[in-house]
Amino acid sequence: MITRTIVRIAMNKLSSVSSDSTGGGSRAKRRRRRVTGVHGGRPSPDRDLHLVERARRGDRNAFRQLVLAYQERIFVVVRGMVRNQEDARDIAQEVFIKAYASLDSFRGQSSFYTWLYRIAVNMAIDFRRKMDRKQESEYDDRREADGAEGAFVPDATRLSPERALKDKELGRHIMAAVARLPEEQRTAIVLRELEGLSYKEIAEVMKCSQGTVMSRLFYGRKKLQESLKDFL
């Protein structure tokens, strides 16, 4: 309970820091801000198109710039979909390999990053389904040992709020909760909360209506609020 309280204090501190940085105002108005996801910035579609054109002509350095620009974003998306970091890193690399091989199929009708996210989501879903079909309980025990809720016991004596926020076990615990969501809600939550995509962009990636995106987000959040209630 002490540990949970410390984490909750850390989260409240994070909220107050975020709110203060927006200039204050009422509690409600503080929330009216552009959520940009984990990375804090927005992609640059024009730059991406230029780099894609160069990469398509065989400019490997241009493709390298795209990888460097999106490796963390793709990792976070995949990490939210699968059960552990190692798999997420491997799949993220596969995403870029597949993207390079499929550059000619990128028509430019959507932005490069929504196209890339679609590849990432599809590959992560395929991987997850494959793992689920195998029903390898040993696999889960081995890979999720650190991320299981019951195993989340950080050392309270060394936890400052900042340290707590960076604690890898906190991240794994949250990601484990996301990973338990139904596939479609999980995808919508990851793209919105972690990547900051708009409803329109999420609808493009998931090939559904914006109303459906909204519904998946609402119910996904409800489930997460329940499973993470000790931290809220």
Place this chain on the structure above:
Amino acid sequence: MKKSKHLSSLEEQLTRYLDGEMSPEEADRFEARMETDPVLQASLEGMARLGDLLRAGGRAEVSEMDFSGFWEGVESRIEWVPAESARPQGSRAGSGWWTRVKAWFWETSWRPVAVGTLVGALLLSMILPRYLVEQERDSGLFAEKDPYIQDGEIVEGELETSSGTEQDVVVASNDRVVNTDGVEVVSVSEGASVYVVNGATIIWVTDEDGGEGAAI
């Protein structure tokens, strides 16, 4: 936006407000409502905290992950994959220039110009030959009313000849007809006429009606 049938109006507004999907006017109205509804305000705060928590988790995961060697891993894997499947499809052997042209066409911002140029070239290819023939005729090679051969038949004007006289006639050569002065008419009959032009004998064979013919 299509309204979700699964959410109540309030749930929908709450979600759209939280995600910044409302217009400023809608957001103002929603905030005014929220000021008098502490339950709604608590719901919003709870969902907002959840978002903060999720992003904190995502940041923790990213900060822990070592991305050194990530690109090298991608690059080396691309080299490992056989070129036929690793390279963009347009550069594969056998896919040829047409695939590359198509890919360029769909990606380029110059597409309207390319379409216009293509249509223009097509129209030009249809109009230009006719224009050149007209120019050639106007230049004097063809007289205004002279007959000429098109698709093996004489069109425009008529052949008027009489035996034993010298007059301007039309002589066909390589499907074209030119005026030639001083042609000796040797004989004219219903089936065929014979002319001598510069020492060469031309036999003009007419069709059954005797009105049109061709040189042989």
